[in-house]
Amino acid sequence: MAGNSFGKKFIISTFGESHGKGIGVVIDGCPAGLEITEEEIQIELDRRRPGQSNIVTQRKEKDHAEIQSGVFEGKTTGTPISIYIKNGDQRSRDYDHIKDKYRPSHADYVYDKKYGFRDYRGGGRSSARETAARVAAGALAKKILEREGVSIHAYVSQVGTLKLEKPYQELDFNQIEQNIVRTADLEMAEKMTNYIKEVRKNGDTVGGMVSCVIQNCPVGLGEPVFDKLHADLGKAMLSINAVKGFEYGSGFDGIQMNGSAHNDLFEIKEGKISTESNYSGGIQGGISNGMDIYFNVGFKAVATIMRDQKTVDNAGLETQITGKGRHDPCVVPRAVPIVEAMAALVLTDHLLRSKTDKM
Amino acid sequence: MAGNSFGKKFIISTFGESHGKGIGVVIDGCPAGLEITEEEIQIELDRRRPGQSNIVTQRKEKDHAEIQSGVFEGKTTGTPISIYIKNGDQRSRDYDHIKDKYRPSHADYVYDKKYGFRDYRGGGRSSARETAARVAAGALAKKILEREGVSIHAYVSQVGTLKLEKPYQELDFNQIEQNIVRTADLEMAEKMTNYIKEVRKNGDTVGGMVSCVIQNCPVGLGEPVFDKLHADLGKAMLSINAVKGFEYGSGFDGIQMNGSAHNDLFEIKEGKISTESNYSGGIQGGISNGMDIYFNVGFKAVATIMRDQKTVDNAGLETQITGKGRHDPCVVPRAVPIVEAMAALVLTDHLLRSKTDKM
Amino acid sequence: MAGNSFGKKFIISTFGESHGKGIGVVIDGCPAGLEITEEEIQIELDRRRPGQSNIVTQRKEKDHAEIQSGVFEGKTTGTPISIYIKNGDQRSRDYDHIKDKYRPSHADYVYDKKYGFRDYRGGGRSSARETAARVAAGALAKKILEREGVSIHAYVSQVGTLKLEKPYQELDFNQIEQNIVRTADLEMAEKMTNYIKEVRKNGDTVGGMVSCVIQNCPVGLGEPVFDKLHADLGKAMLSINAVKGFEYGSGFDGIQMNGSAHNDLFEIKEGKISTESNYSGGIQGGISNGMDIYFNVGFKAVATIMRDQKTVDNAGLETQITGKGRHDPCVVPRAVPIVEAMAALVLTDHLLRSKTDKM
């Protein structure tokens, strides 16, 4: 009800604040018998970790995942899996400059109005640090999907005005983890890296886009009306900090197409039902049809910039706020594992839900 | 769990098939004491009704809303409100041409795979007819929001390649119901009307965009993590048939902006906290900040076209399917009240949820 | 949230008032491919129907179940199943005697306080008429369980001071539908019938007990912590009008037993794991163990009596209320199919939920 849980059958509930004791996630509904280790979770967390390259925030956060329950002798037991990530020393920082002032395009003001006060340390619950808990849970979802042969690849497809125009079919997903931007084209990677460095030099930030491709998804995932597969994917992506838009398949470009061009004609290919084109993005009527699922997620620029900005304080007076601290100049390189995690959580939830579709 | 319900505190559950006995909605969680009449519901339904103009489907559906429960002496009682819309004579049509064949870019194939068989009459549950039930429920949500002073205006902002480029602030929302396309500019209305007629003449269909503006929303609606206000709006919109994308505030265009330009600086205006710009789209950290909420919803072209198309049948053989029946050449004029209804349902749900934010 | 839905995977939502247009239920989550007819639902409804014998209320209610959606060509389609039961002529009765007065031990007073006003016609939503919708839904649940070989038998085990002391193993369940009290012993049936007639002659009412036995339940239904199988059965039973208590297995009598006597020792019987005794009532740690599940449900006397009673009105003045109308002198004969329906709904929900227990 308070919006800290996600999923209906494979349910994750996250908790914790940016600079409190720690953050964590409880996974309820994971089938018993799944092999999982802390190391496997750690691999995903490390992809989201601050300080991993010179174009992301240089904060030092170790983000060590500890499984507190629900796993015994290396396997899930069917009971809730709690994963905890202790925060580093949370008392060391100084928040006097934001305690009473509302940072522009942050959640400070609305939290104060909604709850009467707020944990002002590093954004508290509104910090993107919360997404580490999602990535940890996503590691389990990914393992379940792997057993079904499903693969998920996200990559950076735009940074500011630099857009990777190639369709995903022409990309080599193996390149994604070979460059610090996490795009799927090494030439573009270099341009994007320089673009981000330039932005940071100016004390500024910039937006970007993450594209995601899901391959080998079984036919039949997604529910027909409100919980359409793309509706749940959309909600999942829009719930990630800084996301401003979601489109799948032909997306907003599809608006201009006529039906005769947009329709994906069915054919028999290698003995199975397939479609000639895939403007549907692998989902028809809200349900996966076995073709590739692909979608785009648009991120705005990070709100914390290294410049002075006009604002108001909680006494209702106009004032100025000073940029401080270490922040990402562009969020998308670290958003790639988050997008993958949320996609995996949605698919796993629908995979489990689909087990009772038929008698 | 099977995805036929929406909302957590103001919950709607829809049922019914396109050519079954009827369709309906049960609303659970509506506070007692709201004055509502069948006529008020009917007004909204009539905006969604087929046959209302010469650019929408000419099917004859009366869509009469009947309140079956939950209202006594003109007021809601706090118990479930069931609204039923009887279908017209459901036996009159011939479905032999689609019974065994999969219409391209429809849900026929995935339903067969998911459920083992399907109600093939007019698309059954996958038909956009289901959205009439949402519009009926939305009428109640709108009445609740009116009492809070909230207004919701949706309008058509694109048809195929024709795009209304003016920002919403320059539009006159009174014009929306004065033209059959439901755009907010009479000159553009004429162009769009002609565009749609041309498309129909070719037996084809085309996509479009609906934009929506919510004004005077109280500060504090939306939950911080997964149930961010825009995430729930996004899911609501993406759950509407034919929707391919959702963006709010600066949307996908925001990607190219630097943080220093994108940030909405706080100021005191007319004695209250406000922001100079509104790229945030009235939502920060997932919570409404009192500024206008605005978003775009992209619709693909209707899949049913009046042309022959290649496809396969349920025996796995390639075949042809013939376009038949009366369908919308462009879905957006009738989608306007659906977008408004879903927006109203999301806001009302979050309004009620917010009543326990503070002690 | 407003408590009109039950179940987490096989979800029923009921609506409707005693003397409104009708009552109904929407079932969401029923697997596709289940064969069901209106006649099968009607059989269960007829067991609950008023006027079926001379010891129950003589009201004339036809209670005809109409399937409005979710069934096609005799089988469930996987989409919501709406079942509607139209009320008879709802305008014929006179409610002036209860409109402003609070009937003792009814819900009139609390509804007025909770909702600000109430539908006073025949108790509105608080009427036990709502349970007809549950029985209709239960008919589907029973069919699902039948396929698994599960059987459910409820019977009257007490009326006032008359208690059927025989353990269920000594009873012949075939006798239940052979007597109008629905007890499982024909001798006791006659005594109970006379007891109820005597009570009615005095314008009074009396309580009773319904016992229920579930046989051949698969091992593993029920969730370990809050949704223990007996906790969900208990809630289901306590949600039936007039129920005051629930006990399963050894029940309240088990309090006096020592652990050495109460423990059910495991043994191998006919090649499978079994327990020598069954004080656990077929459920251990909240999960079915394959032994018979049995429980008791205690009902208080019906509150509507044919006598004058002291009360207060909605102006806060003391007054008198007169007994009127046709009501059950004892609720348990008609409660038997309701108990069975609720038991079937709980088991089916847990059966479907258990499909993802293991990888």
Place this chain on the structure above:
Amino acid sequence: MAGNSFGKKFIISTFGESHGKGIGVVIDGCPAGLEITEEEIQIELDRRRPGQSNIVTQRKEKDHAEIQSGVFEGKTTGTPISIYIKNGDQRSRDYDHIKDKYRPSHADYVYDKKYGFRDYRGGGRSSARETAARVAAGALAKKILEREGVSIHAYVSQVGTLKLEKPYQELDFNQIEQNIVRTADLEMAEKMTNYIKEVRKNGDTVGGMVSCVIQNCPVGLGEPVFDKLHADLGKAMLSINAVKGFEYGSGFDGIQMNGSAHNDLFEIKEGKISTESNYSGGIQGGISNGMDIYFNVGFKAVATIMRDQKTVDNAGLETQITGKGRHDPCVVPRAVPIVEAMAALVLTDHLLRSKTDKM
């Protein structure tokens, strides 16, 4: 879905196993601004703690509650509150005697069948240790209720054959915490203490009853149909380990009463609406009416006894199991705070839910 969460608006999710790293609870939906300290939670935990007297288990568990999130500067922030209770050294014990054998009337067998294997250390998730997490969450619920003036008192009313026959009105609740049995009569306390000691001396265990009285509950809590207040209380109590029955108000004894005697006549008392008797137990039609709510909870004898018992092992062979370890001879003294916690959680959930009953 997997049954580890409870509540719809004030939602608790527990996790952790008896002998894993620790147990915990996440509370979602607690309003912001509630003052709470770890000390206040500890007080309740200490009432449930093993080793607190010589008639309960002598295991040494410190059960220290640590708030990990959701509280800032002594007040709840509106975000999830995670409370963690680290287990003591979990490696020190030897489980060889139960690893492959099914303890009679424990959950060992059903866990193995449901999940394919089990965490056999001390019962894992099926251990009553899980209830410590509930008690911790209940401490917050109690604080919310206190602000409304609601009081909750549970006490032991039966141990084996010894029953406290006095109605609650004649008891002094101050005595409850003055005796180690937690009954409300010092004379009976002595008898019960001796009874329990005798049972333990024989290596045996015995059942008991906890009664609970809720005073000054506001009118209007509880939802009319499935989520009746007593149905939710019943489920809450039945979800506690070892509970076999629940009754409220007149309970099972009410069966024998006629309606004319059982009806609670309304009257005006001290200027407000009240009832002369209170067989309804403060709840009518599932909704609180302002009178005292009272109910009984029946517990069976603890299954772990200090004797050899016949059983089977996971290879399906008959064998013997030896009683070992330190266990409660009678569970009810330590169950008192658990019953109170669950009652507080139900009431708080319904209190928050009721905030949107009316416009």
